[in-house]
Amino acid sequence: MTTHALQDAVKAVRESTPLVQCLTNTVVAEITANVLLAVGASPAMCDTPEEAGDFAAIASGVLINAGTPSSEQYDGMRAAIAGATGAGTPWVLDPVAVGALRQRTAFCLDAVTRGPAAIRGNASEIRALAGAGSGGRGVDATTDVASALDAARQLAREHDCVVAISGERDLIVSAERATWLRSGHRFMPLLIGTGCSLGAVCTAYLGAAKEAGISAHDAVLAAHAHMGAAGGVAGSLSAGPGSFHSAWIDALYALSAEDIERLVSCEEVEA
Amino acid sequence: MTTHALQDAVKAVRESTPLVQCLTNTVVAEITANVLLAVGASPAMCDTPEEAGDFAAIASGVLINAGTPSSEQYDGMRAAIAGATGAGTPWVLDPVAVGALRQRTAFCLDAVTRGPAAIRGNASEIRALAGAGSGGRGVDATTDVASALDAARQLAREHDCVVAISGERDLIVSAERATWLRSGHRFMPLLIGTGCSLGAVCTAYLGAAKEAGISAHDAVLAAHAHMGAAGGVAGSLSAGPGSFHSAWIDALYALSAEDIERLVSCEEVEA
Amino acid sequence: MTTHALQDAVKAVRESTPLVQCLTNTVVAEITANVLLAVGASPAMCDTPEEAGDFAAIASGVLINAGTPSSEQYDGMRAAIAGATGAGTPWVLDPVAVGALRQRTAFCLDAVTRGPAAIRGNASEIRALAGAGSGGRGVDATTDVASALDAARQLAREHDCVVAISGERDLIVSAERATWLRSGHRFMPLLIGTGCSLGAVCTAYLGAAKEAGISAHDAVLAAHAHMGAAGGVAGSLSAGPGSFHSAWIDALYALSAEDIERLVSCEEVEA
Numbered sequence: 001m002t003t004h005a006l007q008d009a010v011k012a013v014r015e016s017t018p019l020v021q022c023l024t025n026t027v028v029a030e031i032t033a034n035v036l037l038a039v040g041a042s043p044a045m046c047d048t049p050e051e052a053g054d055f056a057a058i059a060s061g062v063l064i065n066a067g068t069p070s071s072e073q074y075d076g077m078r079a080a081i082a083g084a085t086g087a088g089t090p091w092v093l094d095p096v097a098v099g100a101l102r103q104r105t106a107f108c109l110d111a112v113t114r115g116p117a118a119i120r121g122n123a124s125e126i127r128a129l130a131g132a133g134s135g136g137r138g139v140d141a142t143t144d145v146a147s148a149l150d151a152a153r154q155l156a157r158e159h160d161c162v163v164a165i166s167g168e169r170d171l172i173v174s175a176e177r178a179t180w181l182r183s184g185h186r187f188m189p190l191l192i193g194t195g196c197s198l199g200a201v202c203t204a205y206l207g208a209a210k211e212a213g214i215s216a217h218d219a220v221l222a223a224h225a226h227m228g229a230a231g232g233v234a235g236s237l238s239a240g241p242g243s244f245h246s247a248w249i250d251a252l253y254a255l256s257a258e259d260i261e262r263l264v265s266c267e268e269v270e271a
Numbered sequence: 272m273t274t275h276a277l278q279d280a281v282k283a284v285r286e287s288t289p290l291v292q293c294l295t296n297t298v299v300a301e302i303t304a305n306v307l308l309a310v311g312a313s314p315a316m317c318d319t320p321e322e323a324g325d326f327a328a329i330a331s332g333v334l335i336n337a338g339t340p341s342s343e344q345y346d347g348m349r350a351a352i353a354g355a356t357g358a359g360t361p362w363v364l365d366p367v368a369v370g371a372l373r374q375r376t377a378f379c380l381d382a383v384t385r386g387p388a389a390i391r392g393n394a395s396e397i398r399a400l401a402g403a404g405s406g407g408r409g410v411d412a413t414t415d416v417a418s419a420l421d422a423a424r425q426l427a428r429e430h431d432c433v434v435a436i437s438g439e440r441d442l443i444v445s446a447e448r449a450t451w452l453r454s455g456h457r458f459m460p461l462l463i464g465t466g467c468s469l470g471a472v473c474t475a476y477l478g479a480a481k482e483a484g485i486s487a488h489d490a491v492l493a494a495h496a497h498m499g500a501a502g503g504v505a506g507s508l509s510a511g512p513g514s515f516h517s518a519w520i521d522a523l524y525a526l527s528a529e530d531i532e533r534l535v536s537c538e539e540v541e542a
Numbered sequence: 543m544t545t546h547a548l549q550d551a552v553k554a555v556r557e558s559t560p561l562v563q564c565l566t567n568t569v570v571a572e573i574t575a576n577v578l579l580a581v582g583a584s585p586a587m588c589d590t591p592e593e594a595g596d597f598a599a600i601a602s603g604v605l606i607n608a609g610t611p612s613s614e615q616y617d618g619m620r621a622a623i624a625g626a627t628g629a630g631t632p633w634v635l636d637p638v639a640v641g642a643l644r645q646r647t648a649f650c651l652d653a654v655t656r657g658p659a660a661i662r663g664n665a666s667e668i669r670a671l672a673g674a675g676s677g678g679r680g681v682d683a684t685t686d687v688a689s690a691l692d693a694a695r696q697l698a699r700e701h702d703c704v705v706a707i708s709g710e711r712d713l714i715v716s717a718e719r720a721t722w723l724r725s726g727h728r729f730m731p732l733l734i735g736t737g738c739s740l741g742a743v744c745t746a747y748l749g750a751a752k753e754a755g756i757s758a759h760d761a762v763l764a765a766h767a768h769m770g771a772a773g774g775v776a777g778s779l780s781a782g783p784g785s786f787h788s789a790w791i792d793a794l795y796a797l798s799a800e801d802i803e804r805l806v807s808c809e810e811v812e813a
Contacts, residue, residue, distance in 0.1 A: 025587070030299065030572060031572065034462065034463050034516075037460075038513070045338075045339055046339055048340070048374065051375070054372065068587055070612065071590075101588065101593045102592065102596070104593070192576050192585065238792075240792030241791055242791025242795075243788045245576075245788065246516065246517055249514075250511030252513075253512055254510065254511050297568045301572060301573065305732075308731075308734060309782070316567065316610055317643065318610060319610060319612065319645065321644065343612050343613065520783055520784025520785075521782030521784040521785055523784075524782040525781065
């Protein structure tokens, strides 16, 4: 990723205010909406079976987060995926706890075949989704990021999508490319929803990138950079995860595209 | 509205601690409850079909917020409207995204005929509810506040209620009166739930005003003044929407009735 | 409770990171998760009928909070109680508004017979659960804590569990022991979810105590001490309930076991 592409992606989101439809779990719905507003997107938590499909056709992007849906929300997710696919709207799959729990494992293994633009999860989830592991305990990562590189490459090639693995360092993988990103702060995993809202921000960046001619790989990498750079700034200002929450939202809003590029470090994986 | 009426309404809420039943979307439930506590009301998020009707008969006021309900929540809303109507409990309709999405449009067009004490929305929503527009994209206002004055007057007269239009300036409309309110801060639309919790605060103010002999128009105006005055104070203390959130809740709690009156500006519309 | 037991319990949670499954109301799900992370536990909000029973068998503890469940969530709660009981996982009942509303009263009166390790509520709720009162208006305490001592003793002996009554002072009751705890701050009841997340923290402490050989009474008392001590510290740093929220989460994270013991005062009730 060139400096140019990262900064372009940040600016594209702020200039186009992508409309991001979120079908996500109720625990993280509020922080997800606030994070989207802070990065410059417009959130809409439209997830009912009757409305989700129609909305997916007008949204800039759709997030499907499989954390603890009710049966109606599962129906809404299926409608949204169909609506997004029909309209060419990019959508992102966050396979929360896939592999560890039966119902969502079945849902995610089906969803991944329906054309997501990106998949975002921790190493356990990415491995389980590729059939290479049995999942973790809930949302915890129980394997390290590097161990999921092969699983991510397999998913990226099979489904023609970008796969992002979150951890102490993040790894963004597409069919022909893999990039390490170093950013963030140790308080981030202590605030519920930082991972889930990252899936939403990837959706916003993919929606804006499509219009701006930025690659999906660069869009997902820029989304991670924005979130992690803000985390680093906020962590240095905070006494604990409570004050971190406020400072992180402020930093997501205030950091310039140039700040974000300066605050992270990227490294391409040699093939 | 006289200075007296505004201050009386603020004091009436703090002295009577109105019990506000909220049937609202899950994204904003937490901030709505915290805002109600900060202004001096007592929140109860009771929305199931089995309990919502009984509760509406003992509540001081009921909020019906139509943002993305499940089918059970729709049933709960119908039960709560029936319970409130039967018991003479004032209730407020927030027609989130009416006009833009089919299911909630049908629900809102029916609900408005059932006797709300007030309706609160943005200009797109008020126009769509009156049959004068096709709605916006989700919760964004896509038309300016003044354009909805005629629609608001029509709704206010037809349904004998107060209609509040939120925007850069707010407009409070009843059958024989319309009042502009200038307050707030540019960070408010960047925090999810400021609009939805305004509907809840209108409900609290209507519940308290009924006991205190304050008019419904003045109650809704005072609710907007309290929220906007706190927004202005908080905005001046904040680096971004994250720190704004905390400062706004603090200001809702700390501002005196006199502070609130001093911090806003009202203007009656000549008939 | 000896100083040793309180400090041991705090350390046991931080060292073992108990996995706490929460079946709770959507209003407080986010703050509950953040509080659990701040005290050193790992939250999982797994509440669907299909997954809740399996998860309860692997969790360290299960919280059943009866605040406004959907019919699916009631089914999930029944599955989780069965799964926890079968696996020997300790579970906590928070009987929100039992006695005041029919559906949850019926649920709670049944649940209490199924072997909870602890029950946490306000005085109205504990009295209603024991058949000694008619409940309050929603989650407000309308009777004082001491008035529920006999009801708590009856429940503790009949169901072989710990009963915690929350109020200006807290009272922890088991079959042969009752302990007053003085801690907290007047801002705590102004932040939604402080009571509900206390139920979750009791669950975390019970899960960790089981492994560490600490009694259930001491575990529940230590959970209340941790929450209240952090409340006192945060209150002294805050201008209102908004800044209190952040400061409280920070203090939950930062206070040492020794700090917590120093900041609260306990008194055993003579039999």
